[in-house]
Amino acid sequence: MAAFxxxxxxxxxxxxxxxARTVVRSAPDRELPAGPGTTCGTVTTAAGYPAEVRIRSGSVRCTKALRVFQRYYTALANGEAPGNGGGGPVNVRRWTCQSPSSVETEEQPTCVRGDTTIAAHVQF
Structure with a gap:
């Protein structure tokens, strides 16, 4: 620096x-929506299990899909789901999220908004 x-x-x-000036541009601002079959990343469920978030139908930015599921699981952990111990439905920023009533089914927790469905594949 001194030489310069x-x-x-x-x-x-x-x-x-x-x-000093530093310009930081975050990737989510430029991220394009992803479509069906895309695995966006992993979140942690209310019970502490990892869950891969995937886009099932429609399109959404992966950062949004991950954020929706993390807020859903936070709501479940805080007891914000209706019913006695159920998994929803819970409204998360215009998404409707819910989990199957039993872990013994093939169904996964899903969040739906319009024609877009995202699912969390819980890894027990």
Whole structure:
């Protein structure tokens, strides 16, 4: 840095006074919606199990799909689901999320908004 300052004719004192500027651009701002069959990533269920979030139909940004499921599982952990110990339905920012009534079925927890469905494949 000193070599650059000396060769550019700027004084060391001026360089020390100049505020540092960092521009950070986050990937979600530029992320395009993904479609059916896309595995977006993993969230943690209310019971502490990992769950892969996948897009089943429609399209949505993966960051959004992950955020919706994490908020759904947080709501379940906080007792915000209707009924006695059920998994929903719970409204999460215009998405309707719910879990099957039994873990012994092939069904997965899903969140639906319009024609878009995202599912969480819980890994027991």
């Amino acid at each position: 300052i000396a060769s550019s004719g700027a004084s060391a004192a001026a360089a020390e006074q100049a505020p």
